Amino acid sequence: FFQYCLSGHPTLPCNVLKFKSTTIMLDCGLDMTSTLNFLPMPLVQSPRLSKLPGWVLKDGSSFLDKELKECSGHVFVDSVPEFCLPETELLDLSTVDVILISNYHCMMALPYITEYTGFTGTVYATEPTVQIGRLLMEELVNSIERVPKAQSASMWKNKEVQRLLPAPLKDAVEVSMWRKCYTMPEVNAALSKIQLVGYSQKIELFGAVQVTPLSSGYALGSSNWIIQSHYEKVSYVSGSSLLTTHPQPMDQASLKNSDVLILTGLTQIPTANPDGMVGEFCSNLAMTVRNGGNVLVPCYPSGVIYDLLECLYQYIDSAGLSNIPFYFISPVANSSLEFSQIFAEWLCHNKQTKVYLPEPPFPHAELIQTSKLKHYPSIHGDFSNDFKQPCVVFTGHPSLRFGDVVHFMELWGKSSLNTVIFTEPDFSYLDALAPYQPLAMKCVYCPIDTRLNFIQVSKLLKEVQPLHVVCPEQYTQPPPTQSHRTDLMIDCQPPPMSYRRAEVLTLPYKRRYEKIEIMPELADSLVPLEIKPGISLATVSAVLHTKDNKHVLQLPPKPPQPPASKKRKRVSDDVPECKSVKQLLSGSIPVDQFVQTLEKHGFSDVKVEDTAKGHIVLLQEAETLIQIEEDSTHIICDNDEPLRVKLRDLVLKFLQKF
Amino acid sequence: FPEVFYCCVSAPGAGQDVGRSCILVSIAGKNVMLDCGMHMGYNDDRRFPDFSYITQNGRLTDFLDCVIISHFHLDHCGALPYFSEMVGYDGPIYMTHPTKAICPILLEDYRKITVDKKGETNFFTSQMIKDCMKKVVAVHLHQTVQVDEELEIKAYYAGHVLGAAMFQIKVGCESVVYTGDYNMTPDRHLGAAWVDKCRPDLLITESTYATTIRDSKRCRERDFLKKVHETVERGGKVLIPVFALGRAQELCILLETFWERMNLKAPIYFSTGLTEKANHYYKLFITWTNQKIRKTFVQRNMFEFKHIKAFDRAFADNPGPMVVFATPGMLHAGQSLQIFRKWAGNEKNMVIMPGYCVQGTVGHKILSGQRKLEMEGRQILEVKMQVEYMSFSAHADAKGIMQLIRQAEPRNVLLVHGEAKKMEFLKQKIEQEFHVNCYMPANGETTTIFTNPSIPVDISLGLLKRETTIGPLPDAKKPKLMHGTLMMKDNSFRLVSPEQALKELGLTEHQLRFTCRVHIQDPRKEHETVLRVYNHLKGILKDYSVQHLPDGSITVESILIQATAHSEDQGTKVLLVSWTYQDEELGSYLTALLKKGLPQSTA
DSSP states (O other), rough: EEEEEEOOOTSSEEEEEETTTTEEEEOOOOOOOGGGGGGOSSSOHHHHHHTBBBOOHHHHHHHTTTTTTETTTTEEEEESOBOOOOSSSSOOOGGOOOOEEOOOGGGGTTTHHHHSSSOOOOEEEEEEHHHHHHHHHHHHHHHHHHHHHOOOOOOGGGGHHHSSSTTTGGOOSGGGGGOOOOOOHHHHHHHEEEEEEEETOOEETTTTTEEEEOSSSSSTTTTTEEEEEOOOOEEEEEEOHHHHHHHOOOOOOOGGOOOOEEOOOOSSOOOOOOHHHHHHHHHHHHHHHHHHHEEEEOOOOSSSSHHHHHHHHHHTTTTOOOTTTTEEEOOOOOHHHHHHHHGGBOOOOOHHHTTTTTOOTTHHHHHHHHTTTTESSSTTTHHHHHHHSOOEESSSSSTTTSSTHHHHHHHHTTTTOOEEEESSSSSHHHHHHGGSSSSEEEEEEEEOOOOOOOHHHHHHHHHHHHEEEEEGGGGGSGGGGGOTTTTTTTSSSSOOOOOOOOEEOOOOOOEEEEEEEOOOOHHHHHHOEEETTTEEEEEEEEEEEETTTTEEEEEEOOOOOOOSSSSOOOOGGGOOOOOOOOOOOEEEHHHHHHHHHHHTTTTTEEEEESSSEEEEEEEEEEEEEEEEEEEHHHEESSSSSHHHHHHHHHTTSSEEEO | OOOOOOOEOSSSSOOOSSSOOOOEEETTTTEEEEOOOOOOTOSSGGGOOOGGGTTTSSSSSHHHHHHEEEOOOHHHHTTHHHIIIIIEEEEEEEEEHHHHHHHHHHHHHHHHIIIIIIIOSEEEEEOHHHHHHTTEEEEETOEEEEEESSSSEEEEEEETTTOOEEEEEEEEEEEEEEOOOOOOOOOOOOOOOOOOOOOOEEEEEEOBTTTTOHHHHHHHHHHHHHHHHHHHHOOOEEEEOOOOHHHHHHHHHHHHHHHHHHHOSSEEEEEEEEEHHHHHHHHHHHGGOOOOHHHHHHTTTTSSSSSEEEGGGGGGGGGOOOEEEEEEEESSHHHHHHHHHHHOOOOOOOOEOOOOOOOHHHHHHHHHOOEEEEEEOOOOEEEEEEEEEEOOOOOBBHHHHHHHHHHHHHHHHHHHHHHHHHHHHHHHHHHHOOOOEEEEEEOTTTEEEOOOOOOEEEHHHHHHHHHHHHHSOOOOOSOOOEEEEEETTEEEEEOOOOOHHHHHHTBBBBBEEEEEEEEEEOOOOOHHHHHHHHHHOOOOTSSSSSEEEEOOOOOETTTTEEEEOSOTTEEEEEEEEEEEEGGHHHHHHHHHHHHHHOOOGGO
């Protein structure tokens, strides 16, 4: 039982589990923080960005000035942004049998795995995960492809060159593994390998392993996974939430009795309370708009945005914002809003009840109907006609490196009336803003991360009591910036096993049993014997069949009848077959009763002699003696087979077979 | 060992009858009620199943472990509030989300007609419907629901109406699949039923269309469109009485696409009330419709109709052609009846009845050919408009039923919800093709099916590994014989090696050993005799390890052979062959072999 750790990012995990004879990949997270090292891709030619000076080394050499640009003391790569892939060399990924996806944020590397590694297996995910995951990928591909960038920088990646660069480029890891974005055909091919599953559905893998998704409470269709055989249970907890937002609540009970619990995807902002952040979000938004400024919310097209819109729905009238237009701009904005309304079965109880009325579960339907919320595929087209200021714009990408958000940063950055509010926790907002400096616009950081915090984790672990916990190394020590906060780490007994990128862990459990089925005919033939009160035994001699990792015991075939005609046989024909089957005997032989039995069977000259350890029974006429001790019996006789067999059977009457 | 499991099915109201469904299944000690339907053809006690049949005395809650409802049609769920609130049942009731959403609306609708319009008493109330629905647990498709420690159920897509499901009921390794009503070919708005190869001990399948052949539905659709088209072309009005949910949406999609294709201009109306609400359910539960509708719903929601508009009662008097869908479906009250009265006198008009009508309703009367109807106030209404009947219910036909059996591979099949004659035909077909027993119980009859399951036990990994790795020769064709001890304690069964069984029980092994004296005539010296014996055995026992030890003894596997000269006769040597009980077969063989003497040639 091994775990191969292919990603070092604790909330974008990618692990491979070797469990019994199956190879299971758990999630396929794509680390996009690498894009922060690149210049933003503007939709409209940006004079500011195009005028940035090329970077020159200390010694004055400028051979990198085409690839690297300098902006407010930071150096950026002027190229199509690239992503940091999960490790592909640690094991042969074509041997992966299945991939289990826990939520739509953790599947963004899927096309790289399914389309480039010879993967031939199946991917399992829930329907909302697939649909919304598709939207996220579509948006990503679209935002990158619609700004064609001729240049693809590679010189800076040279190890000798990278050494000379300023931080953070100098310290960027595995730059040679960074890859450009995939294409839509690759996305479609990857998604076609997914098989849809529902919560609590038991999926059999090769007869050896059963996997089951459980609601994790974090996002629409988000799941934790149980991977188990009859005797081992591994729980994979990834991106779970105990807060009541829109998704179905987390199923904690089913995680009980795990041998190993792999814990990933905890909150990235353990010190921020999501509710407080939402309040701050609303008040900052209202203040900016009241002062005549615009609000920019860089966000993903699904997820927290639904909750934010719901808060605003309740908030705008009381805050006097009814006339302020809200714009949601994304190539998948419409789809995202529509899809959110049709997954009633994956929603929390309150939202489900609304569907029974029937009403749309999310109030953004009403915001759209009353034209308070308008959605557009991009800033081009209808939007430019409808655009009114002051306004609130929700758009991607949260990294501020591509997507329509780049345009609004360039447009609104110069005025201190405007505010950009960061709600997504995946990117450091200071790093995200770096290429836009100097900036007059206000920046507010309200990260909303509903995933488990450390207090909730320790409560959860107490509740479900796994034998062992496995987690990314980041969770076993306080955050580097808050080294005194020892409460911001996982605390459990025994201490968690930690992993880091490109490591292989041996999981600590030992199997002792396996399931086997006894066929009814064989079961009928067994003769159970009560050995002790409540405990019965039956010896089983049977034929073992193993197929598809399932074991079955059947009646042994009847020995073939000896041929009727007695041909002369060669001696060797009679040689008995070597057998591994050895029955054991147990019990002891009471001498008096044994002698009586002998006499009953016609032995008249039985004599018994006592020895140090037992007795010797003599059959004088037959020149035979039987040594009987507590744990052994020895029959010594002449070569008289009928006699020996008779004595054997009489002895066996007193013993039990095992 | 556990006693033989059995699964017993009784049908308080779903044997050879299309009227209503209510089946009781006992499986390995668990009692599950499948559907709780009402008979639409009766207005008295016979309308509901006879629940006293289930437990003569005692509470239903104590007897039943759960109730499962397959879909929202009243012949499958209509008796539910009566059953849970009036007879009294407080246990869990399982159904899918769409069924849970729509079922109370239909029940309330039906209650209104029965109590408010017909003035019946002794019927469930609105509050009872609400209380009953509180006992409902909604299930996802393919979710394994653990009803209790032993009993689990799982829903499969059935494609009969929105949210219709088939259910697998499983206790240990015993299982039953109940299909409810299902449809094996995708229709205009739903997908096809599907079940995995779950090999249930029993498949309980509906058999409404046991002898109908496929494609007849496509024909009916074409027929329907042709009739509507012709009537509209000649300036007539078409009335289609429907119930708000189910068939109505399918016919709407049918007309909508036809209108689009033929570029027709005549208005289509849908009488208000439930309609918009109904379409809304379809929009919100779009994941339960077919692939095509699901794929395109963002661009175009199939349940947002372009050509079909809300009806206003004033429109009925408008001149010119039109098509109106109006509720209720049996023309017994409400808007559909009002419109019918207005249009009945004109032979250019047409009424199309797309479903079954209960006796006593106007719908039933006109379908049975009556053309002069007595209305309230002794008014006589003469029906000159054309009357058409077309069944559009989505059931599996014979081919579909066979297909489902092929998918699920059941060991037994039980037919319900059909007519005896047709079922008999299907039963023969099933028995011929699949060689499984097929049953068709009458109403109230009990069928018992004995199963003989294999018994799952825990085998110690050590024993399993030993048995799978060792063995004389790795001959794949030869069955692997294994020997172990099955330990039975309480309800746990463990198969372990004999050594482990002894150890666990605190017993010691008793060694049984045999030593036989074999006399052979050989005048040579002892060690020469030994060598001859050694060569002889080596030549014969090719698969065994035969060794000549330095101390002069021979071993064959763990059997020891020593030679001594006879004390009186030097020409006779005594071979002592000694083996344990575990080597009994080989030991016995060796003594027999040595007794025959040594071959002369081995010198």
